[in-house]
Amino acid sequence: MMSPSLKMAFPNSAVQLLLSLFLLVHHVSSQRSTYIVHMDKSSMPNPFSSHHFWYSSLLTSSKSTSQTCANADKSEPKLIYTYDHAFHGFSAVLSADEVEALKNSAGFISAYKDSVVTPDTTHSTNFLGLTSASGLWPASNYGKDVIIGIMCPAGESELQGRRDD
Numbered sequence: 362m363m364s365p366s367l368k369m370a371f372p373n374s375a376v377q378l379l380l381s382l383f384l385l386v387h388h389v390s391s392q393r394s395t396y397i398v399h400m401d402k403s404s405m406p407n408p409f410s411s412h413h414f415w416y417s418s419l420l421t422s423s424k425s426t427s428q429t430c431a432n433a434d435k436s437e438p439k440l441i442y443t444y445d446h447a448f449h450g451f452s453a454v455l456s457a458d459e460v461e462a463l464k465n466s467a468g469f470i471s472a473y474k475d476s477v478v479t480p481d482t483t484h485s486t487n488f489l490g491l492t493s494a495s496g497l498w499p500a501s502n503y504g505k506d507v508i509i510g511i512m513c514p515a516g517e518s519e520l521q522g523r524r525d526d
Contacts (some may be wrong), residue, residue: 392456392457393436393454393455393456394454394455394474394475395441395452395453395454395455395474395475396452396453396454396455396460396472396473396474396475397450397451397452397472397473397475398416398450398451398452398453398460398463398469398471398472399448399449399450399470399471399472399473400412400416400449400450400451400468400469400470401449401468401469401470402445402449402468403468404467404468405468406467412443412445412449412451413440413443416440416443416450416451416453417440419463419466420437420438420439420440420453420455420459421438422462422466423438423455423459423460423462423463423466424437424438424459438453438454438455438456438459439453439454440452440453441453441454450470452475455472460472486498
């Protein structure tokens with residue numbers, strides 16, 4: 362037969378374990394990261410004069426819908442940049458809960474956690490077969506104001522441009 366003090370230790374341990382798990386989940390969901398959010402430009406409501414104001418409003422709404430008594434994180438979502446050329450959307454510092462709240466917004470397409478990328482080659486001219494004597498390189502003023510970026514799927518690591526020899 363168990364002693365009374367041992368019987369009390371089990372419920373207390375279980376409560377402590379559940380509380381620890383709750384705090385861990387809360388901590389993870391309130392951590393902030395930078396996200397790139399893709400939006401449907403045509404979904405902007407008429408009252409907004411620009412996409413910047415629309416996105417700012419969405420961030421304010423995502424904060425209020427994701428905040429609960431237990432999740433009273435004082436930091437706010439932060440709009441970093443608004444994209445309006447290659448695609449429509451914005452980058453912002455958000456918690457996972459705020460991203461989930463944004464997913465319910467009209468016009469939401471996708472959200473990706475931003476990540477650091479490194480160049481695969483620093484020898485673009487050699488990789489592209491350009492020469493300084495003639496051809497496309499001198500004809501384009503040696504690439505003045507041109508940025509070349511090629512994104513390759515992860516499975517294609519044997520591509521010549523990834524080698525640095």
